[in-house]
Amino acid sequence: MSPPWLVLIIVSSCTPFACISRHISVPEHPDLISMIEALELTRKFGDFTAVDALSFGVEPGMIYGLLGPNGSGKSTTMRMLLGLLRPTLGTAKVQGYDVVTQSVEAKRVMGYVPEEPVLPERLTGYEYANYVADIWRIPRDQDRQEEIDELLTLLDIKDASDDLIETYSKGMSRKISLVAALIHRPKVIILDEVQAGIDPRGAATIKEILNGLRKKNATILMSTHILEIAEQMCDKIGIINEGKMIAEGSMKELRAQAKGELSLEEIFLELTGGPDMQKIAEYLEEVS
Numbered sequence: 001m002s003p004p005w006l007v008l009i010i011v012s013s014c015t016p017f018a019c020i021s022r023h024i025s026v027p028e029h030p031d032l033i034s035m036i037e038a039l040e041l042t043r044k045f046g047d048f049t050a051v052d053a054l055s056f057g058v059e060p061g062m063i064y065g066l067l068g069p070n071g072s073g074k075s076t077t078m079r080m081l082l083g084l085l086r087p088t089l090g091t092a093k094v095q096g097y098d099v100v101t102q103s104v105e106a107k108r109v110m111g112y113v114p115e116e117p118v119l120p121e122r123l124t125g126y127e128y129a130n131y132v133a134d135i136w137r138i139p140r141d142q143d144r145q146e147e148i149d150e151l152l153t154l155l156d157i158k159d160a161s162d163d164l165i166e167t168y169s170k171g172m173s174r175k176i177s178l179v180a181a182l183i184h185r186p187k188v189i190i191l192d193e194v195q196a197g198i199d200p201r202g203a204a205t206i207k208e209i210l211n212g213l214r215k216k217n218a219t220i221l222m223s224t225h226i227l228e229i230a231e232q233m234c235d236k237i238g239i240i241n242e243g244k245m246i247a248e249g250s251m252k253e254l255r256a257q258a259k260g261e262l263s264l265e266e267i268f269l270e271l272t273g274g275p276d277m278q279k280i281a282e283y284l285e286e287v288s
């Protein structure tokens, strides 16, 4: 039989999530300050630097929001933390494990919902949830079935759980991907725009689930373009632009840095640049 770490590598390379069996014991580091720690993390694609010496830390039990314009390097950063992409320079640790040299140990503590979930279309949602649970060697007992049912019900996809995933809408695919990421109760949850395309009820449910998990000391790193969600949910926000951290702090700290009672949207647009009103006016002039 294959050793568990081999299974882990195969699973990580052929599915979009990285998770752990509840039965693999992960050593605790009681004095750990950051559950996620990136130090000068850098990723180049050829001559282009997508992530540029990014340093940040996420403390246990914190929701950290990674914000930034399209192409600013959020997903690339997350993929490096997950061990799915090798950093060109710099280091990153998850629960104290180096994501390159201790990638198996690091992957074991993480759950991940990617920006574009790649799912097995010929499985039903229910089969997929069980397939993931099997991979993490969660016993096929009543508790497991109840937990899967609970997550499917909470996310309003229980009724569709016997349908093939190929019939799922974008929002439903994201929801089943979240179910799969949470099944093994990861200590570190990485969510790349999980709320995109989710209906208001689903978004509110996800918010409540994540808040609840945070209270149980899960550490969450999420990216979103919905600034209202970031403002409401995140203990700390990092704004990146062209791969660099340009502002970081709690909402209160960001407001203090911006020297005013600004909304996160106003702070974001001030830092990363707002719409070009002149060009928009010119365009509208042309079309009218």
Ligand SMILES: Nc1ncnc2c1ncn2[C@@H]1O[C@H](COP(=O)(O)OP(=O)(O)OP(=O)(O)O)[C@@H](O)[C@H]1O
Pocket (backbone or CB within 6 Å): 045, 050, 068, 069, 070, 071, 072, 073, 074, 075, 076, 077, 115
């Ligand atoms: N495999 C790749 N090869 C070449 N360039 C890449 C690759 N992956 C990402 N990039 C580039 O790196 C930059 C950062 O991309 P990334 O996907 O991290 O941005 P993002 O902040 O997640 O954007 P979005 O908000 O649109 O999701 C972009 O310019 C992108 O084109």
Ligand SMILES: [Mg+2]
Pocket (backbone or CB within 6 Å): 074, 075, 076, 115, 192
């Ligand atoms: Mg992205």
